[in-house]
Amino acid sequence: xxxxxxxxxxxxxxxxxxxxxxxxxxxxxxxxxxxxxxxxxxxxxxxxxxxxxxxxxxxxxxxxxxxxxxxxxxxxxxxxxxxxxxxxxxxxxxxxxxxxxxxxxxxxxxxxxxxxxxxxxxxxxxxxxxxxxxxxxxxxxxxxxxxxxxxxxxxxxxxxxxxxxxxxxxxxxxxxxxxxxxxxxxxxx
Numbered sequence: 001x002x003x004x005x006x007x008x009x010x011x012x013x014x015x016x017x018x019x020x021x022x023x024x025x026x027x028x029x030x031x032x033x034x035x036x037x038x039x040x041x042x043x044x045x046x047x048x049x050x051x052x053x054x055x056x057x058x059x060x061x062x063x064x065x066x067x068x069x070x071x072x073x074x075x076x077x078x079x080x081x082x083x084x085x086x087x088x089x090x091x092x093x094x095x096x097x098x099x100x101x102x103x104x105x106x107x108x109x110x111x112x113x114x115x116x117x118x119x120x121x122x123x124x125x126x127x128x129x130x131x132x133x134x135x136x137x138x139x140x141x142x143x144x145x146x147x148x149x150x151x152x153x154x155x156x157x158x159x160x161x162x163x164x165x166x167x168x169x170x171x172x173x174x175x176x177x178x179x180x181x182x183x184x185x186x187x188x189x
Contacts, residue, residue: 068106072099107153115152115165121145123169127152127161132168142172 079095104114115127123130123143134146145167152165 064109065106068102068109072102072106075099075102111156112153112162113156115154115161117145117148117152117165117167119145119147123167127164128167128169129164130169131166133171134168136170136172139172139174141170144170146170 076099084091107113117128121144123145128145129152131149132147136142136144147168149166149168152161153163154160155162
């Protein structure tokens with residue numbers, strides 16, 4: 001039986017060593033779990049910070065437009081309160097043009113400018129939308145602007161048209177040679 005004692009001792013030592021290693025693994029697992037939870041808290045905090053900054057950035061970008069819209073609204077209300085009893089179309093037109101200029105200034109602060117084609121300018125599909133086609137009187141009028149229906153808008157940062165101007169365009173149609181009433185043998189048909 002003396003041979004069994006060393007085996008039992010070795011078994012107990014192995015079991016104790018195994019228990020020690022399991023405890024060590026459990027400790028490492030618990031530490032790893034704690035680090036993972038800490039990383040999750042950091043990620044959640046960073047996500048919240050990014051969202052807060054995004055909202056702040058949007059507000060910062062929109063601030064000039066909001067300020068301009070507030071001024072435009074205030075001016076519209078003030079004008080509505082002070083309109084005379086009798087107002088003619090020239091006065092109404094002048095008021096509307098002044099409000100359009102206020103809106104134009106707000107757009108310019110955002111990098112958007114009006115595209116103002118002129119009658120006689122060359123038609124450009126990237127800048128204009130042809131809403132009407134008119135028969136040109138001369139070949140030199142072909143593909144030129146006959147009438148400006150509405151202005152367009154250009155983004156100055158990208159140099160791209162955001163809203164094309166709406167125009168009427170001249171198109172030249174060559175006059176087809178009409179057949180002579182005189183037939184092949186010189187007789188009238």
